[in-house]
Amino acid sequence: MHQPDIDPHLPDTAPNPMGADPYLVNTEPRTPDAGPYLMGAGPHPLGTGPYPPDAGPRLPDIDLAGFLEVHAKATAEARNNASRTLATWRQEIDPVDPAGLLVPMFARTRRAFVWMSPESSVIAMGSAADFVERGAGRFSGIRTSWERTVQSAVTGGPGPRATPSLVGGFAFAPRPGPLPEALMWVPRILVARDRDGRTTLVLSVSVDPAHPVQDDVARVIAQACGLLAAAGGHPCPSPHLAGTTVTEIPPAAEWKALVARAADQIGRGRFDKAVLARQLRVSSPCPYDVPSVLGSLLGTRSGTTVFAVAADGHAFVGATPERLVSLHAGRARSMSLAASMPRGATPAEDARLRAALLEDDKCRREQQVVTEMLRHAFEQVCREVSVPAEPHVLDLPNLRHLHSRIEGEIADPENTSVLDLVERLHPTPAVGGHPRKGTLDWIAATEPFDRGWYAGPVGWMNADQEGDFAVALRSAHLYEGTATLYAGCGIVAGSDPDVELQETRLKFRPMLDALAVPAYGPDGAGTS
Numbered sequence: 001m002h003q004p005d006i007d008p009h010l011p012d013t014a015p016n017p018m019g020a021d022p023y024l025v026n027t028e029p030r031t032p033d034a035g036p037y038l039m040g041a042g043p044h045p046l047g048t049g050p051y052p053p054d055a056g057p058r059l060p061d062i063d064l065a066g067f068l069e070v071h072a073k074a075t076a077e078a079r080n081n082a083s084r085t086l087a088t089w090r091q092e093i094d095p096v097d098p099a100g101l102l103v104p105m106f107a108r109t110r111r112a113f114v115w116m117s118p119e120s121s122v123i124a125m126g127s128a129a130d131f132v133e134r135g136a137g138r139f140s141g142i143r144t145s146w147e148r149t150v151q152s153a154v155t156g157g158p159g160p161r162a163t164p165s166l167v168g169g170f171a172f173a174p175r176p177g178p179l180p181e182a183l184m185w186v187p188r189i190l191v192a193r194d195r196d197g198r199t200t201l202v203l204s205v206s207v208d209p210a211h212p213v214q215d216d217v218a219r220v221i222a223q224a225c226g227l228l229a230a231a232g233g234h235p236c237p238s239p240h241l242a243g244t245t246v247t248e249i250p251p252a253a254e255w256k257a258l259v260a261r262a263a264d265q266i267g268r269g270r271f272d273k274a275v276l277a278r279q280l281r282v283s284s285p286c287p288y289d290v291p292s293v294l295g296s297l298l299g300t301r302s303g304t305t306v307f308a309v310a311a312d313g314h315a316f317v318g319a320t321p322e323r324l325v326s327l328h329a330g331r332a333r334s335m336s337l338a339a340s341m342p343r344g345a346t347p348a349e350d351a352r353l354r355a356a357l358l359e360d361d362k363c364r365r366e367q368q369v370v371t372e373m374l375r376h377a378f379e380q381v382c383r384e385v386s387v388p389a390e391p392h393v394l395d396l397p398n399l400r401h402l403h404s405r406i407e408g409e410i411a412d413p414e415n416t417s418v419l420d421l422v423e424r425l426h427p428t429p430a431v432g433g434h435p436r437k438g439t440l441d442w443i444a445a446t447e448p449f450d451r452g453w454y455a456g457p458v459g460w461m462n463a464d465q466e467g468d469f470a471v472a473l474r475s476a477h478l479y480e481g482t483a484t485l486y487a488g489c490g491i492v493a494g495s496d497p498d499v500e501l502q503e504t505r506l507k508f509r510p511m512l513d514a515l516a517v518p519a520y521g522p523d524g525a526g527t528s
């Protein structure tokens, strides 16, 4: 197990006289009405439950003696193995609105993970153990480290074992960037909420065999209670700031020339499909506030998974419609998502565009390439694979895609980790190309930037190696006052550069709205 290498101070080897986790800049509970971000509390479309923001939270009663016993066993285990060992406590708690945890969490920590999908939410703060890997073996490297960690970990408490306990993600390609190429970690405090509102708190501390710090148990409980006590309203949207600038990388005309080049290569039979992306670099006079950006996405992007991976001042955030893969109870699910069409301004126009998407031969080919790749990959590891005969339409607020659900029963569930599936599937031709090898090299040589974590896998997993990973689309990397946004389009034979450029503008718009960036460019290019 690696220690968090983002911050050189270890949470439990260098006890702080103030009793504060080095990731936690402020452990004072905040009252729900104290924050500058808070606007009226109220239900948000994703994952809101019966938690009454005005009534004050009922804090969980955590069995300190039980957790201390877990810590003592983990200390013995750590000494036996002469290596760091996790002590983890899980218990169900009263439902809490996950969106209400965003402001207090980001006020307290530089390390955070957010996952809010229509099925589940995970809000996680601080790190008890980091797994950082590089290169082509990054998926299997994290899988091996996590397995080893789970084997020696000592766990207690009445909560379910299948609760998420490892969070993070991967860059699109194994190349160095501002965030590590692969970063997953065991949060100190994790609040997971399932579709039925069942909420579980998971607390983890890492025990150093040379310096076990028993007090860390009471400290992490106090920090968790502080976070839950401060749960409040939703974050305010980002304000629009004069002086904000938008730069297109590459400029629109150059990007269209690249699309034409891709279409030309496809015409010559070099490959069938390649996804070309472009960047917008938005510079604001003030640093971006991550909860504000997430709050806007939550309020407007129904049907998507809103996510954030924040480490060391960097945050990678987005609202993606695309699931890479989930594995639960031995069943794997993925989705073939490709081809785009705008929503109509009137119901009649909307219905016409929907029918046009389903009937368009180019769109069908574009999605079929993804479906066939996923079917083939599932057949390698599943006993039976189900793929619908016809694609469906996935409607998002400002655009829509073709999609098909792919499902299968894993043939060897005992020995299959969700990370094995991530490694097999990433990148699908929805974000890479077909055939994979040739197109990835061509994309890397053609796009004038590195993709970073855009279109990479982001998600969580549990101690049974099951979990859920999304494809990090409709996303941005935030660092201080700079936001780097990404959007791409699948290019096939017959793709029109003007139409593709327009499509990227639609894909950028939700994030631009979340950053309060109105129309930009000489032709008002950013307008929805």
Ligand SMILES: C=C(O[C@@H]1C=C(C(=O)O)C=C[C@H]1O)C(=O)O
Pocket: 275, 277, 322, 337, 338, 339, 340, 401, 430, 431, 473, 474, 486, 487, 488, 489, 490, 491, 507
């Ligand atoms: C590449 C992106 O989206 C992917 C590409 C699509 C397309 O080519 O039409 C549609 C959905 C996604 O699979 C993106 O949003 O950046």
